[in-house]
Amino acid sequence: YSTTIQFYQHFHFFFFLLCFIIDQEINPHVDQWEAEGKFPAHKIFKILGNAGFLGVNKPVKYGGLGLDFSYSVAVAEELGNIRCGGVPMAIGVQSDMATPALARFGSDELKEEFLLPSIMGDKVACLGVSEVGAGSDVSSIRTKAVRKGDEYVINGGKMWTTNGTQADWMCLLANTSDGPPHRNKSLICLPMNLPGVQIARKIDKLGMWSSDTAEVFFDDVRVPCKNVIGQEGMGFTYQMLQFQEERLWGVANILTAMDNIIQETIQYTGQRKVFRQPVLYHQSVHFRLAELQTEVELLRSLLYRATALYIKGNDVTKLASMAKLKGGRLTREVADSCLQYWGGMGFTSDVMVSRFYRDSRLLSIGGGADEVMLGIICKYMDTLPKK
Numbered sequence: 503y504s505t506t507i508q509f510y511q512h513f514h515f516f517f518f519l520l521c522f523i524i525d526q527e528i529n530p531h532v533d534q535w536e537a538e539g540k541f542p543a544h545k546i547f548k549i550l551g552n553a554g555f556l557g558v559n560k561p562v563k564y565g566g567l568g569l570d571f572s573y574s575v576a577v578a579e580e581l582g583n584i585r586c587g588g589v590p591m592a593i594g595v596q597s598d599m600a601t602p603a604l605a606r607f608g609s610d611e612l613k614e615e616f617l618l619p620s621i622m623g624d625k626v627a628c629l630g631v632s633e634v635g636a637g638s639d640v641s642s643i644r645t646k647a648v649r650k651g652d653e654y655v656i657n658g659g660k661m662w663t664t665n666g667t668q669a670d671w672m673c674l675l676a677n678t679s680d681g682p683p684h685r686n687k688s689l690i691c692l693p694m695n696l697p698g699v700q701i702a703r704k705i706d707k708l709g710m711w712s713s714d715t716a717e718v719f720f721d722d723v724r725v726p727c728k729n730v731i732g733q734e735g736m737g738f739t740y741q742m743l744q745f746q747e748e749r750l751w752g753v754a755n756i757l758t759a760m761d762n763i764i765q766e767t768i769q770y771t772g773q774r775k776v777f778r779q780p781v782l783y784h785q786s787v788h789f790r791l792a793e794l795q796t797e798v799e800l801l802r803s804l805l806y807r808a809t810a811l812y813i814k815g816n817d818v819t820k821l822a823s824m825a826k827l828k829g830g831r832l833t834r835e836v837a838d839s840c841l842q843y844w845g846g847m848g849f850t851s852d853v854m855v856s857r858f859y860r861d862s863r864l865l866s867i868g869g870g871a872d873e874v875m876l877g878i879i880c881k882y883m884d885t886l887p888k889k
């Protein structure tokens with residue numbers, strides 16, 4: 503019991519430290535990073551890595567805290583207090599999107615070389631799944647890694663790579679054989695400084711401005727075969743497993759951002775008067791905000807239920823897909839309704855709600871679009887047309 507109390511006190515301090523880092527090292531600079539279209543990933547990841555936030559559920563042997571995934575969810579929720587979507591997304595890519603498969607299936611040597619420095623904040627990671635011609639349908643990617651002796655020679659390209667212009671290594675999904683599309687892919691740890699890796703461009707976007715998004719080309723890039731994560735040919739399966747953590751992380755992160763936007767809207771509409779009374783006093787406004795907050799709480803319960811099952815070793819693909827679908831849709835409703843109540847102010851760049859409106863739109867697209875989530879849910883409900 504006393505150990506639990508000690509841990510709780512320690513953990514309380516842990517979150518206090520994360521709040522402190524967000525308030526001191528991140529939030530004061532967010533406006534500048536948004537304007538510059540990039541944030542200094544190496545600097546911020548080093549600060550977070552030193553404090554243990556990049557490997558919460560990763561093995562202690564590789565610098566992680568060895569806690570279960572529910573703690574990563576708690577950290578993702580806290581990171582929702584960052585005053586933009588781009589920086590938390592970039593942190594999530596490092597801690598919970600590009601590294602879960604490596605931590606679970608990678609060799610000791612690969613973990614030493616890529617996982618440990620990522621957890622410590624010394625190396626920036628990115629995830630290379632999507633391509634120009636393949637996003638929703640991951641099985642149709644074209645990038646090829648052809649075995650020549652004890653090396654792979656990689657040709658192709660990746661699109662939409664978060665952290666791509668700054669990354670030291672990529673968790674790359676590539677075709678390593680001509681077999682069936684779900685069994686011919688492998689995940690490979692690819693150093694980004696190898697000859698033939700080209701950052702083609704940094705993509706201009708509707709939102710998530712402080713997060714750099716790259717298009718990357720591979721032209722005869724040679725990487726040792728030992729850089730393959732786990733078993734060759736298992737990359738598609740590993741990536742689908744990795745997506746579970748990505749999707750739960752994304753939902754956890756957006757929950758706090760939605761709470762904050764609803765609260766800021768309550769404050770603004772509480773003092774802004776229309777027709778001789780605060781905007782908030784109009785029943786359509788306070789009822790709508792109550793409805794939205796209720797839905798946020800429902801989503802939180804679904805997330806916690808999925809997480810509780812996940813940490814006990816269950817397959818939560820269906821619940822995680824439902825949470826991601828609902829998260830994407832709810833955040834669009836919260837952003838749209840809240841922005842409306844800010845009137846013309848909501849349409850300016852001076853307020854958080856307009857940034858939230860732009861940034862949060864991604865959740866229904868990235869990491870699997872709403873329709874992809876519906877497809878997965880239907881598969882589990884066994885309602886898809888039989889071939």
Ligand SMILES: Cc1cc2nc3c(=O)[nH]c(=O)nc-3n(C[C@H](O)[C@H](O)[C@H](O)COP(=O)(O)OP(=O)(O)OC[C@H]3O[C@@H](n4cnc5c(N)ncnc54)[C@H](O)[C@@H]3O)c2cc1C
Binds near residue numbers: 639710870
């Ligand atoms: C800012 C940003 C950051 C990203 N970061 C990364 C990253 O770090 N790494 C990475 O690998 N990828 C990343 N992505 C890519 C992202 O995961 C893809 O954009 C997403 O999976 C959708 O793929 P797509 O853009 O190719 O859309 P498409 O596959 O062309 O789909 C277009 C639309 O078709 C519809 N659709 C899809 N499937 C169905 C269906 N079965 N039935 C009906 N309609 C359907 C959906 O509405 C979908 O939005 C990022 C994207 C963005 C915008």
